[in-house]
Amino acid sequence: MANWNPIERVANLRNAKPKRKADDDPFGRIPPGQYLTTKFPVLTYGETPIVNLEDWRFRVWGLVENPVELNWQEFRALPTKEIICDLHCVTRWSQLGMRWEGVPFSEIAKLAQPKREAKFVMQHGYGGYTTNLPIEEMYEDDVLVAFNYDGKPLPTDHGGPVRMLVPKLYLWKSAKWLNGLEFMSKDKRGFWENYGYHNHGDPWSEERFG
Numbered sequence: 001m002a003n004w005n006p007i008e009r010v011a012n013l014r015n016a017k018p019k020r021k022a023d024d025d026p027f028g029r030i031p032p033g034q035y036l037t038t039k040f041p042v043l044t045y046g047e048t049p050i051v052n053l054e055d056w057r058f059r060v061w062g063l064v065e066n067p068v069e070l071n072w073q074e075f076r077a078l079p080t081k082e083i084i085c086d087l088h089c090v091t092r093w094s095q096l097g098m099r100w101e102g103v104p105f106s107e108i109a110k111l112a113q114p115k116r117e118a119k120f121v122m123q124h125g126y127g128g129y130t131t132n133l134p135i136e137e138m139y140e141d142d143v144l145v146a147f148n149y150d151g152k153p154l155p156t157d158h159g160g161p162v163r164m165l166v167p168k169l170y171l172w173k174s175a176k177w178l179n180g181l182e183f184m185s186k187d188k189r190g191f192w193e194n195y196g197y198h199n200h201g202d203p204w205s206e207e208r209f210g
């Protein structure tokens, strides 16, 4: 359980000194201001929701032709994909070559059929976490509703049973314990975006704060 305050956290992050070492970027894969780690730190605001698979539901609503609510069996019947990606956190760690498996966002969209007016997607997680993105970024071919990490079921701390994974952006743009996607015509800021994080979050242009 987090005992810190989001406003203080954003203030501390703004003042944080980069820990980057000279040999941190042998392959040109570490964005500016990031350092290389081989650990996978856990970063959660609030309680970690524990959801068992029998109770787990995944909803798609808003500007879609076909709103859906899936249980675990229905979700796992959707086509899946494996990716290897690098992840970058706004707290400045980057980890390379992580292996994930999940249902591509495009498959969820195929099922729900976004209306023409749907221009933005809000990710919702159990516990109330939200984060927002333009719909076209969700259609990138590495964006997954991920259920496996490193060949094993995604650990609860990292968002299991499923989390969103948007590898090209800072990791706060990937909601853990994902339980819904809301399609919207207008943009709306999510949890950290409201506390001063950037609305977009591209690590290569250091879109850390708004």
Ligand SMILES: Nc1nc2c(c(=O)[nH]1)N[C@H]1C(S)=C(S)[C@@H](COP(=O)(O)O)O[C@H]1N2
Binding pocket: 040, 041, 042, 043, 044, 045, 046, 089, 090, 125, 126, 127, 129, 157, 158, 159, 171, 172, 173, 174, 175, 176, 177, 192
């Ligand atoms: N539901 C939920 N998702 C979340 C968060 C959270 O607090 N709750 N934190 C975000 C932030 S700020 C980060 S950096 C990443 C951390 O993911 P990790 O714990 O797997 O490293 O999850 C993101 N997704």
Ligand SMILES: [Mo]
Binding pocket: 043, 089, 090, 091, 171, 172
């Ligand atoms: Mo974060």
